[in-house]
Each structure stands twice: as structure tokens, then as C-alpha cells.
Amino acid sequence: MARKKILVVDDSGTARMIEQMALGRSAYDVVQAKDGAEAVQVARKELPDLILMDVTMPRMDGFEACRNIRAQEETRQIPVIMVTTRGEPVSVETGYRSGCNDYVTKPVDTLELLAKVRSLIGE
Amino acid sequence: MTDEMDEKLRRLSEEQRELERRYLEVEQQNSDLINLWVASNRLHESLDRRQVLLAIQEIVINLVGSEELAVFELSEDGSALELVDSFGVEAKKFARIPLGLGSIGQVAREGQSVVGDAAGEEGLTACVPLMLGSHAVGAVAVFRLLPQKDGLKPLDRDLLELLRAQAGLALYCTRIVRKRADDP
Numbered sequence: 235m236a237r238k239k240i241l242v243v244d245d246s247g248t249a250r251m252i253e254q255m256a257l258g259r260s261a262y263d264v265v266q267a268k269d270g271a272e273a274v275q276v277a278r279k280e281l282p283d284l285i286l287m288d289v290t291m292p293r294m295d296g297f298e299a300c301r302n303i304r305a306q307e308e309t310r311q312i313p314v315i316m317v318t319t320r321g322e323p324v325s326v327e328t329g330y331r332s333g334c335n336d337y338v339t340k341p342v343d344t345l346e347l348l349a350k351v352r353s354l355i356g357e
Numbered sequence: 358m359t360d361e362m363d364e365k366l367r368r369l370s371e372e373q374r375e376l377e378r379r380y381l382e383v384e385q386q387n388s389d390l391i392n393l394w395v396a397s398n399r400l401h402e403s404l405d406r407r408q409v410l411l412a413i414q415e416i417v418i419n420l421v422g423s424e425e426l427a428v429f430e431l432s433e434d435g436s437a438l439e440l441v442d443s444f445g446v447e448a449k450k451f452a453r454i455p456l457g458l459g460s461i462g463q464v465a466r467e468g469q470s471v472v473g474d475a476a477g478e479e480g481l482t483a484c485v486p487l488m489l490g491s492h493a494v495g496a497v498a499v500f501r502l503l504p505q506k507d508g509l510k511p512l513d514r515d516l517l518e519l520l521r522a523q524a525g526l527a528l529y530c531t532r533i534v535r536k537r538a539d540d541p
Binding site: 246247248249251252255256259319320321322339340341342343344345 | 421
């Protein structure tokens with residue numbers, strides 16, 4: 235049975251590495267993007283089962299990337315979990331209005347992250 | 358018969374709960390080890406000074422959970438700490454700190470970390486010396502934690518200890534490489 239694929243989007247190499255290792259150990263395949271603009275392109279090409287999207291990134295932030303992903307026919311249905319350093323209600327609400335399905339705050343608790351991933355796409 | 362079955366069922370439930378507890382414990386330990394491995398890997402995967410400074414920044418922001426930090430190196434004459442990188446703090450305020458002055462200067466002079474309440478200065482959560490062998494060659498100061506963090510956890514202390522033990526060496530290596538590149 236094919237492994238589920240997750241797109242990890244973050245301008246921080248450290249954050250991408252952590253998420254890659256946590257997800258890879260748990261039987262998910264991981265592809266990466268370094269900013270929102272790249273995320274939109276990779277999402278269209280790879281059609282992942284889920285996207286982990288950092289919020290604050292150069293070129294295109296996570297909110298705008300999420301809106302773009304929702305606007306594209308082929309990627310519209312992909313669940314998105316926002317990864318944010320800001321857990322304030324305003325940021326969370328902005329995330330949901332951009333079309334994300336859930337969020338986690340940094341520093342990422344990988345066990346919490348895995349639980350949310352599994353709840354959205356299973357294993 | 359029923360009592361016996363009930364008793365067996367009760368014991369099995371207990372065993373299952375214990376196994377679940379231990380499973381979560383092991384998973385947490387694995388998660389912590391991943392954090393430490395990634396931090397160490399990032400510090401040493403490049404000999405480019407900018408990349409090492411970025412790695413220190415990312416470890417503090419993404420793994421420890423603070424967007425206010427300052428990275429110092431010891432001046433040439435060894436009398437002061439000079440700011441080499443910062444995020445979320447006023448750089449001018451920390452441009453140069455004489456050795457021994459305030460919590461940060463004392464950390465570098467004595468080579469001892471201060472964490473939590475021991476950090477002393479207002480807004481300072483932790484300060485660790487960057488060690489090269491037994492000498493401090495710099496320091497990393499971590500100020501306010503992100504709002505969603507309610508304090509430093511054991512993993513955070515381990516990450517700060519890792520910075521103390523390895524970031525100084527990583528930065529020193531970048532200096533050597535740069536010096537060799539500059540020399541004719």
C-alpha cells in the first residue's frame with residue numbers, strides 16, 4: 235500500500251528537518267518547499283495528501299499560499315495544517331479564513347502534530 | 358468463574374494502560390532525540406559562518422521557542438562580547454558587552470549558563486556561554502519565550518546545553534575557514 239505524502243513548507247531548514255524526521259518515521263513520505271510560492275508549485279506537481287504550512291515566509295506567506303492552493307482545482311481539497319509561532323486568536327482566525335483545516339504552534343510538539351496529521355489523513 | 362474472568366479482564370486493562378503509558382513515554386523520548394539530533398546536525402552541516410549563525414537562530418526560534426535572541430563572540434582582545442547576530446531585539450543595545458558586566462557578561466567570564474530564574478536580568482530567559490574546550494568564546498542570550506510557552510522544559514535545557522557545547526566549535530571552524538580564504 236502506497237505511503238501517504240505530506241508537503242512540508244517552511245523557510246527554516248531546521249523546522250523542515252524536524253518535521254521530515256518525525257513524519258518519515260511514522261510512515262509518511264515527505265516533500266519540501268522553502269516558501270509559499272514554491273509550495274503552490276510543488277502542491278500542484280506532487281498532489282500531496284496533506285500540507286504542513288509555516289506562516290511567516292519570504293516571497294509568499296503561508297496565508298496567501300493557502301488561498302492560492304484553495305483556488306486551484308487540482309489542489310483545492312488537500313488538507314492544510316498551519317504551523318505558526320503566533321497562537322493568538324487573530325492569527326488562528328486568519329489561518330482558518332485562508333482555508334486551513336487546523337494549526338499547530340511552534341515549537342512544534344511532534345506528538346501533537348502526528349495526532350493531527352493522523353486525524354486528517356490517517357496513516 | 359465470572360469473578361475470575363472479571364479479575365483477568367481488570368488485570369489486562371491495567372496492563373494495557375501501562376503499555377500505553379510506556380509507549381507514549383518512548384515516543385516522547387524519540388521526539389526529544391530527534392530535536393537534539395537535528396540541532397546538532399544543523400550546527401555542523403556547514404562551514405559557512407552565515408549558515409551556522411542561521412542554525413543557532415533557527416534552533417532558538419523553532420526548537421526552544423523564542424523570537425528574541427542575541428549571539429555574541431568574544432572580541433579579539435578578549436575583553437568584551439561583540440554582537441554577531443540577533444533576532445527580535447534592538448541590536449544597538451547589545452552591540453558590545455564588557456566581560457563580567459550584567460548577566461550576559463558574567464556568563465561569558467565564568468563559562469557558566471544561567472537559566473530561568475537564575476538569569477537575573479529582566480526579560481532574559483537564559484544565557485549560555487559558547488564553549489571551545491574549557492574557554493568561553495561567546496554567548497547566546499535568549500529573551501522572552503513565545504506566548505504559548507509556559508517556561509523552559511527539560512528538552513529546552515538540553516538544547517541550550519547542546520548550543521553551549523557545540524555552537525562555539527561550529528563558529529570557530531567558520532572563522533578558520535574564512536581566515537584561510539582571506540590569506541593569500
